[in-house]
Amino acid sequence: MRMETELAKANMDRVEMRDPYKVYNKFSLNDFSSKTGQFDWKSFLEKVSIKNQDSVLVSQPLYFTTLSKMLSTESIDNWKVYLKWHLVSSMAPFLSSDFDNENFDFYGKTMRGQQEQKPRWKRVLGVVDGAVGMQLGKMYSDKYFTPKAKERMQELVNNLQVAFEARINNLDWMGDDTKQKAKEKLHSFIKKIGYPDKWKNYDGLTISRNSFIENILASNQFDYEFEVSKLGKPVDKSEWGMTPPTVNAYYNPVFNEIVFPAGILQYPFFDLQTDDASIYGAIGAVIGHEMTHGFDDQGCQYAADGNLKNWWTDKDKKNFDAKTKMVKEQFDHYTILDNKHVNGALTLGENIADLGGITIAYDAFKMTEQGKSTTPIDGFTPDQRFFLSWAQVWRNNIRDEEAAQRLVTDPHSPGIFRCNGPLSNFNPFYSAFNVKEGDKMYKPENERAKVW
Numbered sequence: 001m002r003m004e005t006e007l008a009k010a011n012m013d014r015v016e017m018r019d020p021y022k023v024y025n026k027f028s029l030n031d032f033s034s035k036t037g038q039f040d041w042k043s044f045l046e047k048v049s050i051k052n053q054d055s056v057l058v059s060q061p062l063y064f065t066t067l068s069k070m071l072s073t074e075s076i077d078n079w080k081v082y083l084k085w086h087l088v089s090s091m092a093p094f095l096s097s098d099f100d101n102e103n104f105d106f107y108g109k110t111m112r113g114q115q116e117q118k119p120r121w122k123r124v125l126g127v128v129d130g131a132v133g134m135q136l137g138k139m140y141s142d143k144y145f146t147p148k149a150k151e152r153m154q155e156l157v158n159n160l161q162v163a164f165e166a167r168i169n170n171l172d173w174m175g176d177d178t179k180q181k182a183k184e185k186l187h188s189f190i191k192k193i194g195y196p197d198k199w200k201n202y203d204g205l206t207i208s209r210n211s212f213i214e215n216i217l218a219s220n221q222f223d224y225e226f227e228v229s230k231l232g233k234p235v236d237k238s239e240w241g242m243t244p245p246t247v248n249a250y251y252n253p254v255f256n257e258i259v260f261p262a263g264i265l266q267y268p269f270f271d272l273q274t275d276d277a278s279i280y281g282a283i284g285a286v287i288g289h290e291m292t293h294g295f296d297d298q299g300c301q302y303a304a305d306g307n308l309k310n311w312w313t314d315k316d317k318k319n320f321d322a323k324t325k326m327v328k329e330q331f332d333h334y335t336i337l338d339n340k341h342v343n344g345a346l347t348l349g350e351n352i353a354d355l356g357g358i359t360i361a362y363d364a365f366k367m368t369e370q371g372k373s374t375t376p377i378d379g380f381t382p383d384q385r386f387f388l389s390w391a392q393v394w395r396n397n398i399r400d401e402e403a404a405q406r407l408v409t410d411p412h413s414p415g416i417f418r419c420n421g422p423l424s425n426f427n428p429f430y431s432a433f434n435v436k437e438g439d440k441m442y443k444p445e446n447e448r449a450k451v452w
């Protein structure tokens with residue numbers, strides 16, 4: 001515990017880690033070797049099959065200089081205990097019940113407040129997804145994601161792009177040069193929907209009925225070799241960072257891509273049978289969210305080609321920073337669990353993306369036939385249904401221990417603020433539900449944040 005704590009202290013905190021320049025540190029192998037003299041990089045790299053590399057990118061240099069010092073101050077016996085513990089702890093979920101239960105007791109019960117383990121079939125399904133998720137994903141997509149759904153999703157993404165471009169044109173705080181660059185970036189997005197065009201090949205991975213842990217180790221080894229085999233080759237931008245069954249989506253700044261696995265293209269996010277209001281309020285806002293990540297406080301530092309390169313004029317960047325500062329301060333004020341505060345700096349990128357997401361989705365919705373009408377369904381106007389759909393996405397329940405942990409580790413705000421935070425900044429929400437001063441979600445006009 002003492003050694004682990006010392007190493008942990010040598011890491012940047014999570015807010016610092018959000019700065020792409022701070023975690024990009026390139027060294028020649030020789031320089032880095034002399035900085036971390038106790039660690040023999042050359043023979044280490046050889047042992048892990050990395051050949052012919054003369055430089056390294058180090059995200060956290062202080063960690064490695066600290067590790068190097070500790071290699072000479074800590075005894076070999078201490079290191080043996082430390083490494084043995086890491087091995088057992090990381091493998092515990094795949095070992096016999098004694099290990100597994102002990103692991104759950106600490107990481108599940110104590111740390112996350114979980115009362116009981118997920119059923120075994122769900123955990124095993126997660127393992128299969130982690131190990132051969134692209135094969136599982138093929139079966140999943142064949143069954144749950146039709147060509148018609150893919151077509152509809154492509155159309156939605158394109159509509160959101162049109163709405164986003166119009167918003168950029170209308171920004172009163174950004175000059176024409178930066179606007180031009182922003183639109184260039186918006187139109188360079190790689191769009192990945194449902195599942196990859198070509199399926200990953202798992203040739204060389206041996207899975208047997210002999211032992212679960214051996215399969216896990218074989219899969220880890222396969223993944224490692226897959227990553228190492230990329231060294232020196234051109235970047236494969238067709239690769240996916242999530243498997244198709246995943247209920248999630250992402251923006252990847254270095255590919256400048258937005259990715260929506262088939263797993264999130266299901267109810268309540270996406271449903272071919274439902275009305276536009278429900279669709280745009282849910283998956284529409286998710287699409288807008290991922291697009292806005294390309295223009296949040298982190299994403300905005302990457303250019304259309306994915307390189308970390310400034311494309312802003314100083315004046316426009318200053319205006320942008322002032323806008324996002326307001327979002328940061330707003331979220332700093334939100335609290336859960338007897339006054340524990342949300343970290344506005346840690347969650348800034350996600351909060352900008354949520355706010356942009358709902359805004360762009362709403363604009364795109366207003367271009368549809370239903371968006372232009374006032375005909376109610378089930379007693380709710382189209383606008384009301386749009387916002388209800390957004391709220392339904394964020395319905396969740398969480399243990400106090402888990403919520404407390406996420407508050408300091410998760411770059412996303414708690415669900416309640418992801419739902420209510422953006423809406424209390426958004427004028428159409430006030431009109432849709434006739435929100436008035438004194439109502440819980442009311443903010444005076446000059447306190448309503450607006451970025452994109």
Ligand SMILES: [Zn+2]
Nearest residue numbers: 289293350353
């Ligand atoms: Zn996000």
